[in-house]
Structure formats: structure tokens, C-alpha cells
Amino acid sequence: MAIPRSKNITIKEIAAQCDVSPSTVSLVLNNSPKIKASTRDRVMKMVDKLDYQPNQMARSLVSRRSKCLSVTVPNLAHVFSDVYFGEIISGIYQEANLSGYKILLDIAQEKFIGDKEYLNILRNRRADGMVYIASTIEDRFLLEFEEQPYPLLLVNHYFPGSQLNYISVDYKKAAKLAAHHLLELGHRKIGLIIGTNTFTGLDFRDTFLEVCEGRGIEKKDLPWCGVKDWDEQEGYEMAKKLLARHPDLTAIMAGNDRMAIGAIRYLSNMNLRVPEDVSVMGMDDIPSARYTTPGLSTLHMDLFRLGELSCRHLLNLLEGKESECHELKEPHLVLRESTGPAKPDSAS
16 A cells, blocks of 8 residues: 655654664664664665655754754753752763863753744754753653654653653662661651652652552551652751651651752751651762761762763764663662661651
8 A cells, every 4th residue: 555645754654664763763864874774775765755854954964063962951940050950961061072062051941842942953953962851741842852863862851651862860779779778777657758740750759659568568657748849948848748747757758869958957947856856868969968967868879970971872872873872870879877767666
């Protein structure tokens, strides 16, 4: 049966007809040496057959490099002053600079998304590829990249079922490490403060609760609060909320160090000792975590290194050295003074 021609043919449709991945089609269009000649011929025949309009543009991308990379972050207040983003961006900058690239910083504000600037930056050759840091569940516009020839790499997030490239900390592994640490200290009533606007946050929440329930902890003893801003203020407010409803909690697990620091401040204001009355644990191991009082037990993520690796993978995708990137990096425990044994009368 003849395949109808359409000016709206996408890379995904070409991939389906050729029984290959969209990233393989993109590599063919970018003249990647990694693709077998037989696969290249099959894809290009289908490109011609379907009259894929962006063909000539896509095949010329390699020779029209801007030597600039787009680095995009979510639309958060004072996002560039956030140490989490600053560490990742610093790593990206160092690797880009060593490779002869500049970086172009953008915030995914409403106009940026509405005007499809995330695509125009690459179409107009202002940047050769994009790194998007810490996208959220709502950032579905990024799925358009599945049908585009432009390289995109997500950092510390992913979309389940999508073929978008990503590099991320393994948040399921992080949840297991944190849960086992607190359980081994005898904690049986643990509050969780976690961002629910990311799939990685949901992975952490679900895995943490699963591990605790697997050790016999009842759901009623595992209250959790969802947040969206992930900052000290939310950590403070959510600790207040948790303790008001569950005054017998002996531990609080926060989804990042900033929220953990906010939680510690609330506990201090309530004359509750950390960790003697309530243990507090964070995640990321930002520089200030070691200087809190008490020092913050956390999960080390090496955000700077994550930025370096994200840039290297994006450059490899641009140069055809990789066809895809779906990489998880392992976290590890950093134990300081903010976690300790549960009070003896709370372990029952």
C-alpha cells in the first residue's frame, strides 16, 4: 500500500517505517559515521519517499556549527543563585570551555515556551544542542524533541516511556540508601518532604515508602508532604505541618539539603533537638551541608561532575560518537551529626 505524502512527516514516522529509533534517524540526517551504510541507505530512501522537508537542513547541521550550547533551566525565582543549579552549570561551563564551546543561558519562562524559543535557538543555529536542567512533569513541550533532529539532553530528570536523552542521579538508589540508614537507626515514624512535580521526586518517594513498608512500617507512620519550590521556606513550612499532625515523628527525610536546612530551623525554633529528638536527612550534599548545626547527613550527588558529564554527552551526541544517552549515576551516603538513633520509647 502506498504511503501518503505529507508536509508534516516527522522523524518519529520515518523511524517507525524503517523499524529504527528516532535517534538513529537523527544521526543519519546528521551524517554520523556511527550508522551502518545499510541502515543509512534504508533511512534515506524513506526520507526521499516521504518527502521529508527538513532533510536538507538537517543534513547540513554538522557543517553549520555555532560552537555554542544552550543551557536552559526552569522558571524558578532567583534560579541562578540556587547552589543546585549553580553547581551543575559550573560543570557544564568547564567542560564546554575545554571543548571550545560557549554556553547560552535561558530560563524556560512562559514566552520562551509559547514562542517555541527552545526550538528556534537550534533552528536558527544560535546553539548546536541543548542541555535542560531539572525539567518538571509539566514540561511536556520537551517531548517535541523526539521529532526533531536537534540534540537535547535532560539533566536530573526524564520522561517515562520517552526516548529523550538524559543523565540523572539514580533517585531510586538514593531512596534505598536513605531509608535503610534511618531504619537501621531504629526510626519507625518518619516524615518525608519531597517534590512531586518531577518524575525523579516521585521515584524517590515511592521507593522510600516501599522500602520502609517492606520493613514492617505502617503507612500511617510514613506521612509525606509534596512541594514544588524545593527551598528552605518549604522545608520549614512542611516540617511544621508534619509535626503538627504527627508529633511523634522521630525523623524527617527531605528531598534536598535546602529543605532539610529549613526543617532544622523549624525544629530549633520549637526547642526540639537534632538528632536527639528528631533526626533530619537531606539530599545533594551542597557545600553548606557540612557547615549547618548540626552537620547535615545527606546523599552526595556530585552536581558539578553531573554538569561536566552532561556537556560531554551532548557533545558526543552532536559529533555522532553516541546515538543515545540514558545514564544513571550512583549517589552515596554522607553521614554527619543530624541523624542519630531513635529515642528508645519511639521504636515500638
